[in-house]
Amino acid sequence: MSTYHAVITGADRGLGFALAEGLLERGWRVFAGSYLPDWPQLGELQERYPDLLIVLPLDVSSDSSVLAAAAAVEERTRSLDLLINNAGVITDKNEDSIRTSQDYDEMIRLYQVNALGPIRTSEAFLPLLERGELKRLCFVSSEAGSIGKAERTAWFAYCMSKAALNRGVRLLFDRRRPEGFTFRLYHPGWMRTYMSGERNTEAELEPSESAASALEYFLGSALPWDDKPHAIDEDELVMRDWQGREWPW
């Protein structure tokens, strides 16, 4: 069996790290995007998988960083099977209602990372993915990007960035699906990760639990929901959560 290749953004910790670990366990070669060089987890993982894990400096908000990462990957492999756009940020200004002054710099920062980041990263890696077997682009979005289900009364920066991401993914899907690319859009659930700067111990899921569901969805061609296995329709783009449930736009 030939080795599959994946790139994961924001893999230092949280869901991205758990996804990297899950793919390595499956024998994949993983290029793990690292934004936080001092965080120890990826280093420890590399000791366990010295031949399969390549740590890649990657800031998805920077054109030059993304292009440099794509070039670095291309030096090591001529094709890529899977790109997981996972990196995402939140802001401590979430709760600021419209009655208080908004932080527009934060809005631009979140948009750069959460919305434009995955688009620019996908664009940069498309040539490598085109030569891959799976040609799969995965996006970690959020229920917070569902306009139909939105119940929040603030959270402008984060919700707007994730809704915009969903539109960007849809547009890429419409353009690239005819060329054989396949897409996954995922809401990972509420996880005990580091988005707020420190580990959120109150949340519902361990990142490894969400990563297990995610990999089933990202790699599989069927998924259980409503307690039944369902074939994934590659010609339809939907956002699914860790339980396979579809979220409205």
Next chain:
Amino acid sequence: MNRTAWILNLHEPFGAALGRELMSRGWNVIGGEPTDPDTREERSAAAKNGSGELPEPRAADDGWGSTIAPESVSPPVPGGDLSDEEERPSGWTHGAHIGENRDIPTGTGSSGLEDFEGSVAFGPESNARPKAGTTDPAYAEETQAPSHGADPNASNEAGAFVPAEPEDGNSDRTGGSAAASSEARTSGAASRIDLLVLNAGEMAPVFGHPSSRSIEGKTDESSVPGGWPADSAGQEDTTAGRLQDYETYALTPLRAVERLLPRMNAEGGLKRICFISSREGSISVGEAHMPIGRAMAHTALHMQAKLLFNDLRREGYTFRLYDPGLRPKLSGGSNPQTGSSASDSPMTPLSAPIAESARFAAGLFANPHANEDRLVLTGSRGEEWPF
């Protein structure tokens, strides 16, 4: 007591057309102006000349520095006779009523695909302007007290134009000072804002026909060459261009809401916020050859509208989210089509689709809706577009 509408971008073609429509319905209109402060007084004076007309820009558009309302394209006198309408060159619409055009569905204004609740309240038939001094039964809604905090004393006489600072996509990124000074400048002119219209960016007519894609997802005539522009090159595909789109279509409206909301709280105000968007931002049906940054920014705007709706609806605010069926003008100068669009050519008459869309918008914005508890992306024929 008069009602006052604040229009973010009061430029030709769409913003000014909407302003005229609202004025003809008795509204005072406050709006954006180009940035040159030296010319503002001049315009202000012109606006105060008693005509109450929205001046047209002149051919060499120097930022509305001087006010010229050419005879041939003279905007309708507020409350003026509809015969004025007939003198306009006809495009794909012909009469004063949208329903007179065979291309436009009549009846409820609904596409029929999904029940468009309340469409009778402002559907095509009820959407023409009343003649001066007459009471058009189709306008009964507008003269009734709207359901949420509307001003029952609102007059139906001709409105007035009060110039204000611009709120277009070029506002500064850091502090929203344009919005701030706008607030300051307009506070004397009209302290209360009833209707806030957030029409960021500029609109140009879609070539061929305002509808671009049916709700079933099938494309129609404007999807073929000559319809929406192909994926544009240049600025639109750079990070700077995409960020600019976000600033223009998503952040600028939010800045305006943040700044102007205190002015909408006043006792007796209508408290209505109207977003002008585009179905480009619809994840379900937006097309693939749109510039990606602009499409994404419009989706962000839809989310913004929803979050504000969730918050402010509780305080009696009502919302409109409107797709005028016009294409936002490309930024960055990369689109060869913009050169021929109506908005670049102030001396040419407003194209019929823009006038029709603005008229529909005025009805949609001014009238109450049967279901104010649901935010709907509404098209210029009353149809509902999914998110």
